[in-house]
Amino acid sequence: MEIHKEIITLNINSPVEELYDPLFTEKHVKVFIKRDDLIHPFISGNKWRKLKYNLRLARELGKDHLVTFGGAYSNHLVATACAAAKFGFKATGIVRGEERKNPSMMLCLMFGMNLVFVDRERYRDKNDLFDQYFQNDKNAYLINEGGSGKEALKGCAELIPELEQSFDHIFCAAGTGTTAAGLLKGLEQNRSETHLHVISSLKNGAFLEGEISKYGVNLQKLTLHCNYHFGGYAKSTPELLNFMRTFSSSTGILLDQVYTGKMVYAVYDMIREDRIPAGSRVLLIHTGGLLGLLSQTEKFTSSSSSSA
Numbered sequence: 001m002e003i004h005k006e007i008i009t010l011n012i013n014s015p016v017e018e019l020y021d022p023l024f025t026e027k028h029v030k031v032f033i034k035r036d037d038l039i040h041p042f043i044s045g046n047k048w049r050k051l052k053y054n055l056r057l058a059r060e061l062g063k064d065h066l067v068t069f070g071g072a073y074s075n076h077l078v079a080t081a082c083a084a085a086k087f088g089f090k091a092t093g094i095v096r097g098e099e100r101k102n103p104s105m106m107l108c109l110m111f112g113m114n115l116v117f118v119d120r121e122r123y124r125d126k127n128d129l130f131d132q133y134f135q136n137d138k139n140a141y142l143i144n145e146g147g148s149g150k151e152a153l154k155g156c157a158e159l160i161p162e163l164e165q166s167f168d169h170i171f172c173a174a175g176t177g178t179t180a181a182g183l184l185k186g187l188e189q190n191r192s193e194t195h196l197h198v199i200s201s202l203k204n205g206a207f208l209e210g211e212i213s214k215y216g217v218n219l220q221k222l223t224l225h226c227n228y229h230f231g232g233y234a235k236s237t238p239e240l241l242n243f244m245r246t247f248s249s250s251t252g253i254l255l256d257q258v259y260t261g262k263m264v265y266a267v268y269d270m271i272r273e274d275r276i277p278a279g280s281r282v283l284l285i286h287t288g289g290l291l292g293l294l295s296q297t298e299k300f301t302s303s304s305s306s307s308a
């Protein structure tokens with residue numbers, strides 16, 4: 001077996017930048033964004049925070065093969081593939097649906113991940129799949145779909161003590177709700193008064209409250225917003241894409257249509273509707289996810305975008 005002396009760490013104290021917009025001036029709010037998208041080009045955003053303690057635990061247990069799950073556009077699969085390569089693990093990605101060729105799958109392959117495509121029916125029972133393929137592999141370490149779990153919670157909670165200033169409201173996007181739960185945990189541990197707003201990227205996102213509470217965190221400081229899904233998970237509308245383009249063209253920061261685009265849209269909408277009081281300091285968490293945007297090439301044309 002190869003020996004990897006590299007300590008499993010990345011510099012994750014990502015910068016906080018202020019965002020400027022006439023709307024914020026008019027409404028007397030200060031808006032900032034934590035650039036977790038800058039943590040790493042491929043182990044981006046919350047995916048590194050979720051992987052960090054999984055990788056450390058795997059190493060501690062002497063396991064050198066990471067096995068995880070995701071859809072063909074999963075940021076988590078790419079992050080796991082890259083992190084595995086960087087820190088000296090083998091990796092297998094079990095992918096939902098039939099074989100696909102897209103930038104995410106290509107990157108997984110470039111980083112040496114072994115891809116196994118399984119139909120949607122079989123994909124449902126992940127423990128079963130893991131057993132089927134890897135019960136005899138003593139070196140296999142299972143990471144949940146989307147990187148969720150206890151180790152992920154710990155990694156995501158670490159974002160809060162990185163903040164050098166205080167905020168009245170923090171916003172983040174949710175898929176599994178793990179990042180949100182981690183942030184709540186971090187707020188709790190640091191006795192913060194900050195309120196956390198979570199934007200569901202899925203239709204019927206109310207179940208996320210249950211998912212978040214499974215992590216045993218206090219929900220008092222949580223507001224879950226379920227009306228910014230734009231048709232459902234990975235769905236988008238011209239209005240959302242136009243908003244994203246206007247935002248990116250005035251900030252130099254890219255958003256994706258699956259997660260961060262919906263979250264930032266929600267923030268603008270709530271400020272416009274005076275649901276964020278004047279005088280508030282607001283922090284958006286940029287959880288990464290650029291690859292989602294790169295799947296949308298045909299949806300953007302050179303015609304001018306309407307204003308956000």
Ligand SMILES: *Cc1c(COP(=O)(O)O)cnc(C)c1O
Nearest residue numbers: 174175176177179259287288289
């Ligand atoms: C995976 C992902 C999320 C969802 O995080 P959860 O912890 O599953 O809620 C949010 N934003 C981006 C950019 C992601 O890639």
